[in-house]
Amino acid sequence: MALTGVEIFKLLPKTNCKKCGHPTCLAFAMKLAQRQASLDQCPDVSEEAKRILSEASAPPIRPVTFGVGDRVLKMGEEIVLFRHEKKFVNPTVFAVEIKDTDPEERINNTINDVLTSEIDRVGQKLRIDAIFINNSSGDPQRFEALVKTVSSKAPEVPLILGTTNPQSAEVALKIVADKRPILYGANKDNLEAMATIAKTYKVPLGVTGNGLEEISGLTEKIKAMGVEDMIIESSARSARQIIENNTLIRRSALKKNFKPLGYPVINLCQREDELLEALIGALGVMKYASIVVLSSAEKWKNLALFTLRQNIYTDPQVPMQVEQKIYKIGEPRPDSPLLITTNFSLTYFIVSGEIENSKVPSRLAVMDCEGLSVLTAWAAGKFTAAKIAQFIKDSGVENEISHRELIIPGYVAILSGAIEEKLPGWKVTVGPREANGIPAFLRQRMG
Amino acid sequence: MSYTAPKETYSGKIFEVTIGTERPVTFGGENVLPFHGFEGSIPHRPVIAYEIQDVPPDDWPETVKAVYNGVANDPVSWARFCEEKLNAKAIALRLIGTHPDRENRSSEEARKVVLEVLSAIKVPLIILGSNHVEKDSEVLVACAEAAKDKNCIIGKAQEGNYKTITAAAMAHNHKLIAMSELDINLSKQLNILITQMGFPKERLITDPMCSALGYGIEYTYSVMERIRLAALAQNDQVMQPPILGDVGTYVWKVKETQASEEEVPQWGSLKERSIAWEAVTAVAMLIAGAELLIMRHPEAVKAVERFIDELMQ
Numbered sequence: 001m002a003l004t005g006v007e008i009f010k011l012l013p014k015t016n017c018k019k020c021g022h023p024t025c026l027a028f029a030m031k032l033a034q035r036q037a038s039l040d041q042c043p044d045v046s047e048e049a050k051r052i053l054s055e056a057s058a059p060p061i062r063p064v065t066f067g068v069g070d071r072v073l074k075m076g077e078e079i080v081l082f083r084h085e086k087k088f089v090n091p092t093v094f095a096v097e098i099k100d101t102d103p104e105e106r107i108n109n110t111i112n113d114v115l116t117s118e119i120d121r122v123g124q125k126l127r128i129d130a131i132f133i134n135n136s137s138g139d140p141q142r143f144e145a146l147v148k149t150v151s152s153k154a155p156e157v158p159l160i161l162g163t164t165n166p167q168s169a170e171v172a173l174k175i176v177a178d179k180r181p182i183l184y185g186a187n188k189d190n191l192e193a194m195a196t197i198a199k200t201y202k203v204p205l206g207v208t209g210n211g212l213e214e215i216s217g218l219t220e221k222i223k224a225m226g227v228e229d230m231i232i233e234s235s236a237r238s239a240r241q242i243i244e245n246n247t248l249i250r251r252s253a254l255k256k257n258f259k260p261l262g263y264p265v266i267n268l269c270q271r272e273d274e275l276l277e278a279l280i281g282a283l284g285v286m287k288y289a290s291i292v293v294l295s296s297a298e299k300w301k302n303l304a305l306f307t308l309r310q311n312i313y314t315d316p317q318v319p320m321q322v323e324q325k326i327y328k329i330g331e332p333r334p335d336s337p338l339l340i341t342t343n344f345s346l347t348y349f350i351v352s353g354e355i356e357n358s359k360v361p362s363r364l365a366v367m368d369c370e371g372l373s374v375l376t377a378w379a380a381g382k383f384t385a386a387k388i389a390q391f392i393k394d395s396g397v398e399n400e401i402s403h404r405e406l407i408i409p410g411y412v413a414i415l416s417g418a419i420e421e422k423l424p425g426w427k428v429t430v431g432p433r434e435a436n437g438i439p440a441f442l443r444q445r446m447g
Numbered sequence: 448m449s450y451t452a453p454k455e456t457y458s459g460k461i462f463e464v465t466i467g468t469e470r471p472v473t474f475g476g477e478n479v480l481p482f483h484g485f486e487g488s489i490p491h492r493p494v495i496a497y498e499i500q501d502v503p504p505d506d507w508p509e510t511v512k513a514v515y516n517g518v519a520n521d522p523v524s525w526a527r528f529c530e531e532k533l534n535a536k537a538i539a540l541r542l543i544g545t546h547p548d549r550e551n552r553s554s555e556e557a558r559k560v561v562l563e564v565l566s567a568i569k570v571p572l573i574i575l576g577s578n579h580v581e582k583d584s585e586v587l588v589a590c591a592e593a594a595k596d597k598n599c600i601i602g603k604a605q606e607g608n609y610k611t612i613t614a615a616a617m618a619h620n621h622k623l624i625a626m627s628e629l630d631i632n633l634s635k636q637l638n639i640l641i642t643q644m645g646f647p648k649e650r651l652i653t654d655p656m657c658s659a660l661g662y663g664i665e666y667t668y669s670v671m672e673r674i675r676l677a678a679l680a681q682n683d684q685v686m687q688p689p690i691l692g693d694v695g696t697y698v699w700k701v702k703e704t705q706a707s708e709e710e711v712p713q714w715g716s717l718k719e720r721s722i723a724w725e726a727v728t729a730v731a732m733l734i735a736g737a738e739l740l741i742m743r744h745p746e747a748v749k750a751v752e753r754f755i756d757e758l759m760q
Contacts, residue, residue, distance in 0.1 A: 082669075082672050082673075082676070083665070083668070083669055083672075084669040084672060084673055119713050119714075121661075212450060212452065213450045216450045238757045238760060239482075239754060239757035239758045240482065240484065240757060240758050240759070240760050243482050243483070243734075243758065244483075244484075244485040247483065248452050248453060248454075248485075251453045251455075252450075252452070252453055255453055256453055258450070260450070261450075273750075273753075274719075275719070275722065275723060275726060275746070275750045276750055276753055276754065278723050278726070278727060279726055279727065279730050279750060279751070279754045280754070280757075282727050282730050282731065283730065283734065283754075286668075286731065286734050286735075287734065298715060298716075298719070299713060299714060299715025299716070299720075300714065300715035300716050300719040300720035300723055301715075301719075301723060302715070303703065303713075303714050303715065303720060304660065304720070304723040304724060304727045305727075307660055307661040307703075308660055308664075308727055308731065310661075311660065311661065311664050311665040311668075312665060312668070314665055316665070316669055345663070346658075346662075346663040346666065349661075349662040349663055350662070350663075353662065353700055353701060353702075356700075356702060356705075357506075357700055436578070437548075439548070440548035
């Protein structure tokens with residue numbers, strides 16, 4: 001919760017010395033409140049005031065990262081409860097669990113599944129982001145061996161070291177501390193030892209507590225020991241507990257500025273039943289989990305969860321766009337129909353879906369109109385005859401097709417004459433107004 | 448620092464809607480955001496209806512069509528199968544065969560199917576048109592009359608045909624789905640227009656238009672969330688009818704529910720993927736605010752029911 005100018009003013013020296021470049025302390029305070037000035041500009045400010053001000057200006061949910069290099073994962077910094085208010089900031093991390101009690105074959109398969117999990121969807125590369133290495137045996141040697149295996153086979157994948165045994169934590173961090181893993185496993189019984197280790201190796205600490213009251217107490221103690229980067233786990237396992245605790249944590253942080261819960265949340269979603277696990281993971285994505293832990297990296301489950309995360313974390317204020325190009329639907333031949341529409345993702349999805357439904361192989365020319373739908377783009381002068389003609393010429397589609405016929409959306413029937421003028425030799429056909437008319441339209445043409 | 452959980456209470460409440468006669472079901476009635484049972488009351492769990500059609504599901508993908516092999520040639524045996532074998536709590540009959548671009552069946556034929564299905568089942572029936580604005584107003588009027596006093600849901604009334612469909616639902620004591628296209632203001636406006644005709648808002652069901660996972664679901668999700676917030680936090684009565692998620696029809700036409708694993712190896716098993724697609728879409732609709740879902744695959748329905756069990760514990 002940001003402080004007001006007057007509240008900040010009370011913390012300043014009130015000498016009006018002008019060393020900060022502002023005429024009075026009050027004027028400086030007002031600039032600080034608007035974040036147009038920095039506290040360093042005041043040479044005489046007290047340490048106490050610095051502390052209070054920096055805490056007040058910290059984001060309500062602490063930013064925490066793990067992993068290194070290209071694969072670094074960012075969490076926290078969220079500022080809303082509902083995605084229509086503002087974009088959700090840092091997408092949920094998907095981590096797959098490997099236990100040190102798993103048979104070797106399963107371990108190797110899971111690592112391999114994680115390494116090959118990358119999928120390209122609407123221009124984004126999506127993958128299982130991290131591996132959660134679980135010291136299920138409790139034995140430091142077995143844990144050490146598994147950490148070695150994982151870090152050599154998947155050297156770039158960010159890690160979460162799951163153990164409540166400080167000895168296990170030490171041996172693992174000796175191997176992988178430079179990869180900045182999360183040490184997951186501080187609880188009320190091992191708190192001091194784990195916090196010391198996290199501090200020594202400079203890694204974020206995962207904190208488990210039974211409910212929000214206990215968690216708050218633990219994070220305060222750990223913070224007092226000098227560990228700032230934490231992620232929290234409230235022992236929520238059922239869907240009901242997950243929605244309750246995650247909602248209350250997010251609300252406490254955002255609406256009450258309650259610092260002891262202002263950390264990213266991790267949910268353990270592993271289930272025997274893979275489909276139910278996908279649904280619990282989906283709940284985590286929608287309801288505020290920064291990390292969702294899964295038991296496996298099945299391709300079908302990954303695809304569903306990656307897609308949901310991509311959808312939920314899009315910016316509601318920026319229309320989703322797809323790339324401008326000629327999309328092939330089915331296996332079009334040179335004489336297959338060519339349709340055109342705009343690059344608003346929803347428009348593209350609906351139109352391409354209906355073309356697919358028609359079972360008539362086709363080409364769909366998707367033109368960049370800054371993510372606007374057909375009518376809006378036309379009204380905004382972005383879907384005009386001249387621009388369409390230019391796009392068709394530049395796209396090179398003329399080399400792929402044996403005909404010269406372009407099917408345009410029924411809503412812009414008015415453009416047909418003008419396009420024909422600008423594209424000599426072409427015939428423009430007016431298609432249906434709504435996408436759901438496309439299957440009948442295309443099938444009818446096939447006779 | 449002592450901790451007090453920031454629980455919230457709302458002045459608004461969702462209308463409780465009961466459908467059917469012999470084996471009725473009730474949904475809605477909560478005074479909190481979806482599954483926020485920790486700060487209010489949720490008297491009923493969401494209801495999932497199984498979708499059937501007046502014509503065989505030739506256009507459904509194989510994974511879901513196979514479930515209904517041998518029963519789906521006849522809407523009556525299909526409906527019975529859902530009720531008896533799948534323990535459906537409600538059935539949604541989509542009269543897709545009446546669409547002029549499809550079989551173009553007459554309202555008289557549709558009416559006959561409705562009567563036959565109604566006499567074969569005990570669970571509530573949802574009667575859906577083919578989503579052809581003109582034809583629906585003819586077909587649904589005939590069907591509403593045929594199903595008189597069976598306390599069905601009739602749908603969907605849209606901007607272009609709500610007058611006739613609303614009048615029929617009102618005259619024959621049915622509930623009514625009001626559908627608009629992904630816009631909270633359009634949704635509110637249609638509900639107002641319908642209630643201005645004298646149709647009680649307590650008998651309405653709002654359909655802000657569903658979308659499949661990966662195909663615009665975030666739009667539906669946010670419109671539903673905003674409708675729920677308007678209903679509860681602002682106590683906007685026009686936004687207090689339960690919400691429908693018409694999941695199956697959107698899900699089972701996208702590529703992810705049709706492309707084989709050979710075709711797209713990185714997407715994994717088609718069967719599990721397509722069932723997950725329907726289940727995850729359904730769950731997103733529930734978390735956003737839907738109280739009534741229409742779905743197709745029994746395994747997806749079962750998984751979503753288990754998920755609801757966990758949320759309602």
